[in-house]
Amino acid sequence: MAEVLRASKPLPRAFYERSALLVARELVGKVLVHRTAFGVACGRIVETEAYRGPKDLAAHTANGRRTPRNEAMWGEAGRAYVFQLYGVHWAFNAVTGFLGEPHAVLVRALEPVAPFELSEARRGMSAERRELMNGPGKLCAALGIGAETYGVDLCGTSALTIVEGLPRARVARSARINVAYAGEWAKRLWRYYEAGNRWVSVKPRD
DNA sequence: GAATAGATTGTCT
């Protein structure tokens, strides 16, 4: 896998300049990579969710809301939208669509990819554990994603990128997680995950 | 494996 990563280039901007639903589906199987002074940590994307403001009431950009926090969602596709919730956990999104279209894809779970050392140290557990990066907050902790990566360009030479991954199994879909407040929008099947993958966060009940 | 409760703080109204 390490060789695969070295040979892989970041996904081009054109990849992100499409419907969030399409990008969410196609991100499954790709590999998220973060290089820092401490080393490299990465994971294969196995679960995503699409957020499509201003109509989508589950999105931070619902009803055209635009604040310092969600500014990145209004910007260029292919950049990172990182936010903190519950004051402690970080979550990572890839901005999608065209300029002025505040859409993004939340990465909800990763399958560990070697080298594991840095992720294991950051999470204080072995890569054998299902909990290493099977949730939005957990994967950000494992990869060291935080305030410093806000708005970073995923398509350039940044420390944070997404590269072509390994073949994937069937991609299944379900309703998004923890967005009950969005009413009818919460029922949309905008969560995508690799069928049968043990690293998916919440067990699908489809 | 599944369900439940409590933690905890930045962000926006």
Next chain:
DNA sequence: GACAATCTATTCT
């Protein structure tokens, strides 16, 4: 002041 695109420990089956 209310709430949040969550996590962890705990308590069950």
